Amino acid sequence: MINEISIPTGSTIQEALVNINANTLGMTFVVSNDNKLIGMVTDGDIRRGLIDGSNVNDEVNSIMNTSFTSLHIKSDNVEILKHLSERIRVIPLVGDQGELLDYASHRKLRRVSLVSPQFDEAELSNVIQCVKTGWVSSQGKFVREFEQQFRTYCKRPVALATSNGTVALHLAIEALGIGEGDEVLVPDLTFAASANSVLYAGARPILVDVERNSLMIDIEKAERAITPRTKAIMPVHLYGQIADMDKVMAFAKKHNLFVIEDCAEALGSTYKGQPVGSFGDAGSFSFFGNKIITTGEGGMVVFKSEEVGEMAAVLRDHGMDKTKRYWHNHIGFNYRMTNLQGALGTAQMEKLEHFVAGKRNVASYYDEAFKSVNEIETPYINPDVENCYWMYNIILSESCKVDRDEVMNKLVKTGIECRPMFYPLSDMPVYADYCTTDITESKIVAARGISLPSSPTLTEPELDFVIQNVRWAVQGEEANS
């Protein structure tokens, strides 16, 4: 990127013009051999130089501007906006040694998004193939390929692609025969879809507190929530962390429960070397735009039992008989994925390891930077879990005197997108009735948690920018004070 907006010292005016023409900024930066910023040249500087008798083959240094405004790479938007004006439209952003790292302009204010989807030619060419061949609805090779990738990844005999992660969960619950009069244990700290999918089936979600450290469903507390109606437990592998599956499976065996893993946020995470979704009777995934891999909207559900999987396949397709078209043995659903989504999915799945590696790098960079900040608790590390870090969360510790929402406001003001952790379901009137045991930890954690930018492609300058601003915000200082 830097090469596109800069030229080496000693370049000709002609070379400067070529760079300006390509970068469309109306100017270029002149850098020394070790990338230190030494000057700027605008279209206007060149015009004036030529009028005064310079030649396009002359060195650009003869006409460049050496008294310019530059800012440190960690400057926030408030600081940058103070310097941008009608006259100064582009500001170089430099490192500690004066090296050119980036630039800011009104069009390109510094903004770090929470997570952004990563696509390249592979997705594009698959989608083009769908459009060119006309295979755009749910019949098509990409859906089948995508399902095969999940059968292999989760080592499960059945994988069914669905239109989103919520219906993947619902399909699992229906196919397992859970319905009216039944109860399913669901963690209180999760996205509403986990509990909603149980309600869609006519069953009751029973909200259970989470463990303070891992944020996963607390099995000791789940023991207290068991009734003769309990049919299943839904461990939700929230934010990429994984529930203690040894404990969950032993608990399920003891009480004869189905296990439905909600893996919407944890594709790529492993527990004792095994992928999420490979433990329970069913495991569901989401491919919403901010997930580890995305198909825009989309989901997948894997099954341990072929028989249950077959039932789910029928229910996904309107409950239609597999051999007699338009004959319906069940009241089913249309929960199918389109081939267009599958086209994105197969290409994305090929890059899963790459995305997860990027997210782990981001997480360890944050971990290292925040470990010395008293006001911040970093994510719990379970030695049995390889976390994919779908989203990196910090929890403000007791010693942080700044309110969580105020910290977030400060970050947003500086162009850093962030969001609160999920609210406890038991706090919301629509779910309050589904709480039968005491809930404390999920409320404490949720009130103090913030999700930070977690894209696998975040660069070190971007991470440093986030880290510096988080430090200032939690310590109650103004940015750049």
Ligand SMILES: Cc1ncc(COP(=O)(O)O)c(C=O)c1O
């Ligand atoms: C924990 C959890 N479960 C289920 C879902 C539902 O997935 P979808 O948005 O694809 O319907 C999500 C989605 O964000 C989620 O985070």
